[in-house]
Amino acid sequence: MNLNIEQKNEIVLIYVKEERLDAHNSGELKLEMQKLFEGGKKNILVDLKDVRFIDSSGLGALVSGFKNAISHQGNLKLSTLQPQVKSMFELTRLHRVFEIFTSTSEALENY
C-alpha cells in the first residue's frame, strides 16, 4: 500500500495515500505502525485525507496501532477524516477512543 511517512519533531506522521483502507491493505498499515513502535517511536499521527472508504479491518488496524501506542507510553491520533469515514468511527463508537483533528497542523500542535 502507499504510505508516506514523515518525522515531525517527536511525531511520526503517516499519510495513507489510498482511496480504500480495507481488509486487502490494512494489514500493511498495522505492520508498519508496529515496526515504528518497536523501533522506539512513541507518537504517531495518521492522516486519512485521501481515504474515502474504510471497513472494519481498516478500523481494526487503527485500533491495534492505538493500543500499541498506549503500551509504549505514546499516543496515536488521527487527522483529516472524510465525512463517510468519520461516520464509520461514530457507528462503531470509536470516535470516543481516538483524538480526531480536522487538520494535520492542528493535530501536530496537540501532542
Added chain:
Amino acid sequence: MEKNELEIDIKVPNQTRYLSLIGRIGEDIAKELVRYSGNRETLAYHINLVLTEAMVNAIKYANADDPDKMVHIFINITDDELLIKVFDNGQGFDINSVPPPDFEKLEDRGRGIFIIKTLMDCVSYRKVSDGNVLEMSKKLR
C-alpha cells in the same frame, strides 16, 4: 423480470484484491436507484461497505483464505428492495451467536457483522447445498 428489476451474478476468486471491484459495483448500482427516497450517496457507501464486510467474512473466515476457492455474489434489486447474497464454501457459523462489539473493550476485530446488521434491514446466514449464504436486504421505499 419486471421493468425495474436488476440482477447481477458474479463469481470472483477468494482473494481480498477483489473487494474494491465488488464494493464499487454495489456502490454504482445504489447511486442509480432514483426511486430510493433517502440519501443515495449514503446508501451507496453503505452498500459498498456491507458487500466488503460480507466478502471478507467469506474469504477470510468461511473459506479460510484459500485462494483457490471462489466467492459468489448475487445482487437483486426489485421495485422496493435491494437484496444481496454472498455464498461461501466453508464450515459456516451461527450469525446469532456473534456478540455485538463491547464498546468499552478495544478489540481489533469483531465489528464486521455488527456493521452489516446495523446498516441492513434483514440479515441471515444459513447452510445451502455446497456451503453457506449470507443474505441481507434493504427496503428501498
